[in-house]
Amino acid sequence: MTEAMESVKIARKATRPTTKDFIDKLFDNFLEFHGDRYFADDKAIIGGIASFQGIPVTVIGIQKGHTLEENMAYNFGQPSPDGYRKALRLMKQAEKFKRPVITFICTAGAYPGVGAEERGQGEAIARNLMEMSRLKTPIISIFTGEGGSGGALALSVSDEVWMLEHGLFSVLSPEGFASILWRDASRAAEAAELMKMNAKELAKKDVCEKVFTESEEGLENDLDFTTDQIKEALAEALPRLQSLNVRRLLKKRYDRYRKFGDFIEK
């Protein structure tokens, strides 16, 4: 098995800690807020306010479950447009009160369903990309598990992207990639390697700034091992990003995404 496919297996494990587990470890006084104010409260995305070592923050994340019942409730961590709109509402609120935003990402992708399309899945994701690129407050995104395509990108246009060792970020699942390009889903491991979808490879491509290691006993068996690293990183990054003036912050965010691309100019 390839190293990348190993990460895919680990990232998808039902026992892998979820966004709620990370929030409990990292923040105090978390209060969850519900609803997008238009249509619904999408349970696949949770969000609210909390404090990190005394700093008020807005926390948003995609929620998966550990059991089938939980996963049914959270729609297996596949957000609908309502979820992305809730996230944007909370980000706008954070901007108003000058709170940094921290997002947690673990999703196979945005939900592909009839209702999701009727309510504009494409529009909701597009709106988040545009609004996050000019949100006048720092944003940090942490990929804790799967990072599926536009559904993951819609919460991660940020100043810094951090990933757990077995976090993933890719244009589609390795199975999907293999079946579309080679018409053979069983070549997923090869696809995972080729797509360079694991944290280590993505750091080389400047897609993420930091990679946090996971305990050899497994993330679920020693979560502190990893959250201690995240705590340290947040304690350093939040004051640093908050001290930048807004123009500089947004310029840096613009440049972060502007650089992606590989082409020849004649």
Next chain:
Amino acid sequence: MKLPNLNEIKNRLVPAKQEPVQQAQKKKKKKKRTSPYLDYMEHPKGKEKSSFIKKKKRGPAIPDDNWVKCKKCMNLVYKKDITEFKICPNCGNHFRMTPAERIKITCDPGSFEEWDAGLSTADPMGYPDYDEVIKTAQEKSGIREAVVTGKCTIDGNPTAIAIMDSHFMMGSMGSVVGEKITRAFERATNAELPIIVFTVSGGARMQEGIISLMQMAKVSEAVARHDDAGLLYITVITDPTTGGVTASFAMLGDIIIAEPKALIGFAGQRVIKATINQDLPQGFQRSEFQLEHGFVDRIIKRENLKTELAIILELHKKQG
């Protein structure tokens, strides 16, 4: 402030013709054919229905070069009847267009000036034989990449313009498409120009992996700056526009126009079907569906597109 140009432009609008009703009637008459095997009989191929029942009507064969077959209604159409608008005279199907054809029916003659024509794709992810894939696509389509950008005038109104091309790897968005559209927005912002983007795309270019996904964010932030500068952005969504392009700049226009019956959506229909295990409603993800659900401002037939774009540009001219 008066807009003298406006009345003149308006007169050119082609009045709405009555939709051909033949199509609908034909469907009603069609009898449902059922399997000759009754429920309790053993089908020779097991439970599968035999394939001759499913056979689609293919229509007559194409006699010579002067004729083409419309893929929607399967009728033979005399090539000259399609006109420069590339619409089936029989069923009104809008055929896919190349950027050159689009420029011809949209921009004032001779006004189009291309930007960044020299950009071509490298290979960000080391995808095997990607250069071969690109070369084949270039030879097949006769163009270098899946988008053409530049500036032009439309009824005398200057505007930036980007036209995607389905003939090049289904208009998929990789580094070059992302870069050219981003630059078009940046140039438009600097020159205080409005911008019109004609979208057609299967989504992200998978061969470029995560870098193709990053193009969605890159273009979106350039759209945001253009928006912050108070400038007009019009999207014209054409068939088909899906995936990462729908989930970024296609849905970010101040004004979103769609061509009739274009497929517009985020998730692919096959994926949705497999997820929900149900058939999809009629007309799902078509322009009319998107209009009904509030995601498209207007559906405009090609004959009227230039005129309506000119009216919109005219009405957004800087006052004073």
